[in-house]
Each structure stands twice: as C-alpha cells, then as structure tokens.
Amino acid sequence: MDITTIIGVVLGIALVGWGILGNSELKNYIDPPSLVIVVGGMVSGWLVAFPMKEVVNVGKIFAKTIKNNEFDIDQIITKIIELANVARREGLLALEEAVSEIKDDFLQKGVMLIVDGTDPELVKNILETEIDNLAERHAKSRSQLEVMGSLCPAFGMVGTLIGLVAMLQNLSDPSSIGPAMGVALLTTFYGSLFANLIFIPMAGKLALKSNEEVLIRNVMIEGLLSIQAGENPRIIEEKLKVFLPPSVRKTVGTQEANSDNG
Template sequence: MDGLSLFGIAIGVLALLGGNWMEGGSLDTLLNGPALVIVLGGTVGAVLLQTPGRTFLRALRSLRHILFPPRYPFEERIKRLVNWARMARHEGLLGLEKVLEKERDPFVRKGLQLVVDGNEPDDIRRMLELELDSHEQRNLQAAGVLESMGGYSPTIGIIGAVMGLIQVMQNLADPSMLGGGIATAFVSTIYGVGMANLLLLPAANKIKAHVLGESHYREMVIEGLVAIAEGENPRMIDIRLRGFVH
C-alpha cells in the first residue's frame, strides 16, 4: 500500500474538518445528502456522457493504483535481459525458446518471441513501440476520465448552490425552511471544489505518473531485446540498460 497517498488524503480531509472546527462549526454542517447527490450524481453523469464504456471501466480499475501502485522490477529485468544476451551468444537466438514459456509478462514474452523468430531489430523495435504507444494512450485516457470529473465537479457544485438559493428565495416567508436551502447552497460548492482538488485531480495525476513509469519500464525492455537481436555484448547491454534506472 502507498502510505504517502493515504497520508495525503488524510491530511486534506483533516485540514478541512479541523479548519471548520476552529471556526466554530460542527461536522453536521458539512454533511448534506442532497448536496452530495447533486455533485456526485451530476459529475458521474456528465463523464458517462462523454466517455466510452470501456474507458470508464478502465478508469475505475486504475483507481486501485492510487493506494496499491504497481511495482516494476527494473533491476531484476536487467539481470534477465543480460543473461538472455549471454545465452543467445552461446546457443543462438533459438536457445531462448526454453525461457520463452516461463516468462509471465505478456509484453516481454511477445518481444522475446519476435527475437526468437529471427526478426530484424528495427522490425522488433517498431512492433513493440506500436504496442507500447497504444497501451499508454489507453491508460492515459483512463486517467483523463478522473481529470474530466475534476473539471466538472466544481461546476456541478455551483449548480447545486444555485438550486439551494432558489429554494431559499421560494421560502423567504417561512424562516424554518431557509436553513436547508442555505446549507445545500454552500455545502454543494464545498463538495464540488473539494472533490476536484483533494481527490479527483490528484488521483488523475498519480495514475498518469504510474502510466509513464510503466512506459519507461517497457522502453527499457524494448532496448534490451533489440540489443539481444543485434548480438550486442552482454556487458554493454547491462551498461546501456542501467541508464533507465532512477
């Protein structure tokens, strides 16, 4: 679990609640069901209207990466690529067939298959980079769903505020009805702006960072596999791939 992300969420929420308490407010003043329905429902509805179903589902699945970020074994993968290079120099590219079936990463397995089949290095690079770019774009679109929600929620919060003020104006003659309308008006704005700036936009940027991290890892894999196909010295491959490690 990514403790830093969890800590950041906790700080943001506690800062709002603590500031409200210091101003003399109570938790009840920030709890408003109608405001939550307006902001959350309106935001999700707007995003569903603009987003293909598969992209929206991908965005939901990517949410787990906020607290449980994927890990990319750069060091371990470099060692394997260098060992494969040594094996290819001693046994030929066909000697890599015995490690092909043991490889779990589909992207690496596809690249290794291209190497074993004797494809030209430039063709291997072109095919793998095409898959890399396609995969990266799909994941960035998923992150863009959260980014869009972060753009819509403040506006939906303002709509909720206007709706609350309309209710207030309609009940000026009855003071007992004013409280609910005023609460909806102000709390919906807090919900909209708070969701956008404390959750949605930071989450979108965090997912983008993970997407770019995965692409960086795959770029290293491509470089290693192409070097193996070119018959490069394993020691030089190790030095080259070390440049990808932060």
C-alpha cells in the same frame, strides 16, 4: 500496494475535518441534498461522456492508483542482462527456453520475435506500436478521472446557484438568509473537495504510473535489440543503466555481466 494514495485521502479528510471542528460543528457541513447534487451530477455527466465499455472499468481504474507496477526498472534491466548472457554463451535460439521464466508479456513477445529471426527494424516497430497502444489505453482510463474532477466543481456551482435562487425568493425573512447562504455554499465545498482531494490527484498518479511503464517498455526494446545485435552484455548493461538514477546504477546487473566476462 502504493499506500500513499490511501494515506493522502485519509490525511486530507482528517485535516479538513480538523479545520471544520476548530471553527464550527460538523453537522453544519452535512447537507444530503447538496451532496446528491454534486455526486449525482458528476455521475450523470460521466455517464454522458463515456460509453458503457469504458464505464464498467472504473473500478479497475481506481484500483490501479493503489497498485504498484508489477516490475521495477532495475529488475527488468537485471533480467535483460541475464538474457544477454544466455544469448552470448548459447546463441539466440537458447532464449526460447528462457521464455517460460519471463512473467511480463511484452518482454516475452520481444524475446520470441528475436528467437523467430524477425528483422530488427520490424521487432522495433511491433514493440513500439504496442507501447503506443498501451499509452492510449492509459490515457483513456485517466481521462475518466479527469472528467470526474472537472464535473465535481461544476455541479458544486450548480448547487450553489440553486441555493441562491431559493434564498433570493425568501428575502422577506432576513433571519433565513445566513443559513440559506451556508447551505448554498456547501455544494461548492463538496465539489472542490472531491475534485482536488480524490479525482485530480488520482489522475496525476495514473499519469506518473503510465510514464513509468512506458519507460520500462522502452528499456526492454533497447535491451532486446542490443541482444539481437550480439552486443556484449557489459555494453548492454551500461546502455540500460542510463535509464536509472545514478544512486542505483551500481547495484544493478553488475554480477550478471561479470559472470559472462569472467
């Protein structure tokens, strides 16, 4: 679990609460009509912007922000080197027996294409198309959070304008102007808080996760094509390690590649 999402939201709420209690009372910042305008308006605009088949997946989108990717890039590189050793010792057809041990569908598909004798260029095209579709699906999911993040401040301003209109209609009572102005500004406060603490940061995290997954898929393609070309596992290892930070390159794949060369 990527607990930083939860920590960030809780910490943000705590700091805002601390700031409120240091200058005022919490009850002064609670106004149900303002909250309804922001949340209700955001939900309404979101429903207008997306079809039902996208809307029903919103729970999965939020869940993905606190879920780690199933595989790390170093684990994938290690697995590819293992497959390279098998192919070098026993031939490409021997990889078919290893397919059942591969948990990732993308890598499994690539191995099966190689075992079936598919042309390398066609293998590359098929897998790159899969990556393009993956990135597009991720972008659609991320756009929902981005739209929510843009709608919250917008409806916060709408609520403020509603409050200002009501306030201006009662200028004959000067004592009501201050409290009315405070209530009017609460919708802007709610909108900014939801947008900048929840929706926009979550959209950014999904973008990072998507980029990481695309990178892992590209590593798989590079490794699979190298295996299909019959390259030495040591060479494959060095080619794939360039995708890793220098600090972790020494810990990945060395044992597996050495076992083949020994």
